[in-house]
Amino acid sequence: MSRAKGDAAEAQAVRFLMERGCRILERNAYSRFGEIDIIAEKGGALRFVEVKSGTGFDPIYNITPTKLGRIVKTAHAWLKKSGSDLPWQIDAVIVRDDGIEWLENITF
Template identity: 60%
Template structure:
C-alpha cells in the first residue's frame, strides 16, 4: 500500500475514533522500536491503535508476531518516556473502504 493510501486510512481511523468519543492524543509516534499510528484517550483508558487497511485480503493479518513485538516495545517506551499512569491497551482499527472496525485489546 502506498504512503498516500496509508495516510487516508489513518485519517479515516482518527475520524472514526473521534466520532466514538475518543480524544486523539497523538498520531504517527516514532521510536527506535517502531511507530504507533494513533494514540487516543477514551473513558480514562489510553488506546494505542494500529491502523490496517487493504483490499482483497483481511488487513488484520498484517499484524504479525514481529509487528506486535515492535508495537509493544514502542508502547513501553512511550509509557516510560511520558510517565503514563493511566490504564492502556493496544487496539487495531481495520479500514475497509468506508467501513471501520475497532478491535480492542489485541494482545489478550
C-alpha cells in the first residue's frame, strides 16, 4: 500500500474516532520501538490506536503479536514522556472498502 493510501486511511480513522467522541492528542507518535498511528482520549482513558487498511484481504491480520509488542513499548515511552497517569488501552481501526470497524482494547 502506498503512503498516500495509508495517510488517507488514517485521516478517515481520525474523523471516525472524533465522530464517536474521541479527542485526538497526537498522530504518528514515534519512539525507538516503533510508531503509534493515533493517540486519543475518550471517557478519561487514553487510546493508542493502530490503523490498518487494505483491499483484497482482511487488514486485521496485519496486526501481529510482534506489532502489538512494539505498540505497547511505544505507549510506555509516550506515557513516560507525557507524564500521564490516565488508564490506557490499545485499539485498532480497520478501514475497508465497505466501512470502518473499531476494535477496542485489543490484546495478544
